Amino acid sequence: MLAARHxxxxxxxxxxxxxxxxxxxxxxxxxxSPERRGTQRxxxxxxxxxxxxxxxxxxxxxxxxDIREMLDLYDVGDHRETQRLVTLERCRNRIATLExxxxxxxxxxxxxxxxxxxxxxxxxx
Amino acid sequence: MLAARHxxxxxxxxxxxxxxxxxxxxxxxxxxSPERRGTQRxxxxxxxxxxxxxxxxxxxxxxxxDIREMLDLYDVGDHRETQRLVTLERCRNRIATLExxxxxxxxxxxxxxxxxxxxxxxxxx
DNA sequence: CTTACCGTTGACGCGAACGTCAACACAACC
DNA sequence: GGTTGTGTTGACGTTCGCGTCAACGGTAAG
Numbered sequence: 623m624l625a626a627r628h629x630x631x632x633x634x635x636x637x638x639x640x641x642x643x644x645x646x647x648x649x650x651x652x653x654x655s656p657e658r659r660g661t662q663r664x665x666x667x668x669x670x671x672x673x674x675x676x677x678x679x680x681x682x683x684x685x686x687x688d689i690r691e692m693l694d695l696y697d698v699g700d701h702r703e704t705q706r707l708v709t710l711e712r713c714r715n716r717i718a719t720l721e722x723x724x725x726x727x728x729x730x731x732x733x734x735x736x737x738x739x740x741x742x743x744x745x746x747x
Numbered sequence: 748m749l750a751a752r753h754x755x756x757x758x759x760x761x762x763x764x765x766x767x768x769x770x771x772x773x774x775x776x777x778x779x780s781p782e783r784r785g786t787q788r789x790x791x792x793x794x795x796x797x798x799x800x801x802x803x804x805x806x807x808x809x810x811x812x813d814i815r816e817m818l819d820l821y822d823v824g825d826h827r828e829t830q831r832l833v834t835l836e837r838c839r840n841r842i843a844t845l846e847x848x849x850x851x852x853x854x855x856x857x858x859x860x861x862x863x864x865x866x867x868x869x870x871x872x
Numbered sequence: 873c874t875t876a877c878c879g880t881t882g883a884c885g886c887g888a889a890c891g892t893c894a895a896c897a898c899a900a901c902c
Numbered sequence: 903g904g905t906t907g908t909g910t911t912g913a914c915g916t917t918c919g920c921g922t923c924a925a926c927g928g929t930a931a932g
Contacts, residue, residue, distance in 0.1 A: 632908065642909085647890060661897075661910055682851045683808030686889070696862065706866055713859050720852050720859075726807045727849050734838050734845075737821065741831055757878065767879085772920060786880055786927075811919075 628657070628664040638673055648676060653690050682723065692716060753782070753789040763798055773801060778815050807848065817841060 631642050648654050649663075654672050656663040665673075672693060679689035695709050756767050773779050774788075779797050781788040790798075797818060804814035820834050 630908080641890080643890060643892085646911090651889090663909085678851050678855060681808075682848055682855060683806075692859075709866060710863060713863050717856055717859050720856050723807055724849055724852050726803050727845050727852070730803060730807060731842055731845050734817075734842050738835060738838050741834060755878080756880095766921080768920060768922085771880090776919095788879085805919095 628666060629670070631663050631665070634665050634670070634673065637670075638677060640673075640677070645673075648673075648686070651686055651690065653686060653693060682720070753791060754795070756788050756790070759790050759795070759798065762795075763802060765798075765802070770798075773798075773811070776811050776815065778811060778818060807845070 631645055634645060635642055653676055654669050656665045656669050676689050756770055759770060760767055778801055779794050781790045781794050801814050820837060
């Protein structure tokens with residue numbers, strides 16, 4: 623096996639363009655939980671994947687609480703029947719709101735595009 | 748001509764499912780500026796269109812400041828050459844971020860869908 | 873007239889998502 | 903051994919987007 627690589631908080635900040643404060647905040651909010659070597663944080667590949675999820679979630683407008691819930695969905699190894707149904711339900715809800723968002727985005731893009739052609743086609747002579 | 752219809756703040760609240768507080772806040776922030784009959788607000792069709800824009804903007808994750816900027820783009824009747832170019836530039840930037848958002852949304856939907864098939868295909872017997 | 877009801881302007885409060893210190897620890901380098 | 907760089911934990915400050923009173927005004931109905 624390859625020795626699992628780890629990353630310092632500084633490296634994470636550079637790579638993902640976030641502040642250390644933000645990373646620590648996400649940890650407080652239980653979105654990521656890096657290991658420690660003594661007192662220092664060591665981020666694994668898994669932590670990086672989670673962070674990517676977090677940032678993507680933020681870009682599409684989810685709150686940290688929302689994102690935490692979604693990450694948790696992936697985590698519960700415990701897929702008892704009822705729990706499983708709840709998870710499915712929530713996933714589907716998420717998807718539904720995402721699809722609505724996409725419609726909104728398309729509408730907005732269309733309007734802005736129309737507007738561009740409008741003012742682009744009427745230059746002052 | 749038809750007499751232009753106007754709407755009270757209460758009607759607006761019902762129709763768009765927003766609170767009066769929010770509407771007044773948007774007004775403070777110069778996103779809408781309804782007329783007044785005495786002290787009371789009278790919302791026109793134009794105000795309604797703007798509000799729809801605002802709410803759509805919010806759903807796609809824009810800040811009120813962002814939305815205000817976009818609404819302002821439509822407003823400046825003054826399309827002098829330089830101003831016009833600035834407007835075009837901003838519109839294109841907006842569109843670019845919107846398209847990126849849509850990619851993020853698609854990715855997220857895909858992952859959630861994969862996850863659903865995963866846990867949906869492994870029911871406890 | 874008075875009781876409702878809808879509306880108005882402040883002003884303060886609040887949760888989210890960090891920013892910004894302060895004070896300290898540890899390791900490397902000169 | 904001192905300094906520089908990178909990290910740590912509090913703790914308080916800040917911006918955004920309203921919520922939530924309080925105190926008041928107009929008007930329509932009984």
